[in-house]
Amino acid sequence: MRSAVRTGVATMFLLSGVSARAANVPVIVGPGNTFNPPAVTVNPGDTVTWTFRSLHTATSDSRTGPEVWDSGFLSAGTFSHTFNTPGDYPYYCILHSVPLAQGGTFMNGAVHVAALLSTPPTILNVTPLGAFAGTTITINGAAFQNGATVTFRGVASPSVTFVNASTLQAVVPDIPIGAAHRVENPGDELMVFVEVQQGDYLGEDDIVRADAREVA
Numbered sequence: 291m292r293s294a295v296r297t298g299v300a301t302m303f304l305l306s307g308v309s310a311r312a313a314n315v316p317v318i319v320g321p322g323n324t325f326n327p328p329a330v331t332v333n334p335g336d337t338v339t340w341t342f343r344s345l346h347t348a349t350s351d352s353r354t355g356p357e358v359w360d361s362g363f364l365s366a367g368t369f370s371h372t373f374n375t376p377g378d379y380p381y382y383c384i385l386h387s388v389p390l391a392q393g394g395t396f397m398n399g400a401v402h403v404a405a406l407l408s409t410p411p412t413i414l415n416v417t418p419l420g421a422f423a424g425t426t427i428t429i430n431g432a433a434f435q436n437g438a439t440v441t442f443r444g445v446a447s448p449s450v451t452f453v454n455a456s457t458l459q460a461v462v463p464d465i466p467i468g469a470a471h472r473v474e475n476p477g478d479e480l481m482v483f484v485e486v487q488q489g490d491y492l493g494e495d496d497i498v499r500a501d502a503r504e505v506a
């Protein structure tokens with residue numbers, strides 16, 4: 291397959307902006323008097339795991355509130371805490387420092403828990419429903435954010451314009467060289483499917499017809 295097949299019937303859209311998978315964020319404690327890295331940023335639901343290389347603690351400055359933790363004295367092994375509440379949470383080693391508010395600077399760390407997205411994005415409609423690669427479609431919906439990405443069945447749009455929280459514009463991507471794709475007519479209206487090749491070889495024998503399936 292030397293040439294790309296360039297088509298443009300856009301039927302399914304998926305917006306992505308935030309990962310739903312919880313992450314595990316590592317911090318190494320020791321062998322010196324260090325937390326490495328000293329500050330980490332996590333999303334709500336993520337877990338920080340401290341791995342101890344010498345005798346220290348990882349202890350939250352605050353003894354009350356939504357995120358309180360204390361590893362106790364450990365010289366090996368791990369201690370984990372899952373953070374669910376957005377905010378800044380400084381912590382320290384009881385053996386070698388004191389909380390920030392008491393002047394601690396020597397063996398202090400911080401966990402920043404990022405703000406929750408208020409609501410996930412939703413799509414109401416897309417116009418036009420069919421569009422050639424390289425053309426721009428308009429997506430209407432709710433809770434769009436500046437910096438949103440748009441994918442067409444897993445293929446990212448090369449250009450997304452954030453108009454406002456309810457409107458995005460996105461350029462329909464090419465189907466990559468070698469990518470299998472299928473076009474389906476879900477209704478009974480006549481559909482005209484125009485396939486445009488581009489590249490240095492445009493022969494019909496460059497297209498692999500993997501499966502031509504007719505649904506009654």
Ligand SMILES: [Cu+2]
Nearest residue numbers: 346383385386
């Ligand atoms: Cu220590």
